[in-house]
Amino acid sequence: MSAKKILIPVDDSKGARACVATCARFFSDASPEAVILLHVRQLGGTTLAHDRISDAELSTVQEDLQGTEVEDELERGSKTILDSHKAFLEKSGMTRIKTMSRSGHVADTILETAKAEGADLIIIGNTRSLLDKLFMGDVSKEVVNHATVPVLLAK
Secondary structure: OOOOEEEEEOOOOHHHHHHHHHHHHHOOOOOOOEEEEEEEEOOOOOOOOHHHOOHHHHHHHHHHHOOOHHHHHHHHHHHHHHHHHHHHHHHOOOOOEEEEEEEOOHHHHHHHHHHHHOOOEEEEEOOOOHHHHHHHOOHHHHHHHHOOOOEEEEO
16 A cells, blocks of 8 residues: 555544554555644534534634633643654654644544645544444544545544
């Protein structure tokens, strides 16, 4: 498998760890030009309503949180998650790793980042339960259905 820029959306889940491990395993012999670790901060946490909030409402929440302790806490959590996955990849021999933290609708933000960064492969986890997918939506499915580059599902 050959890829120059790989985007890996991560959080603190089993699925994210599987994605990072899959990347390390598949690209151990030929390290890609760049691995982009993306953490999408979900304002208000992972709730049923998060991906159903309108863009205008999300923008208002983001503006209200700017400069607050809540924003600082979300950013610290994001940095912890990104640093953990980056350390794992570095331990496996990868050196060209970029970390990014964004807020927004998860699937949309993943797709927008893949396009903006010129990623030619997305590795995403697919480990949520069927019940979670029914009630909260399935980010992996949305990314697979709308990505303009290959998507590798890791379990």
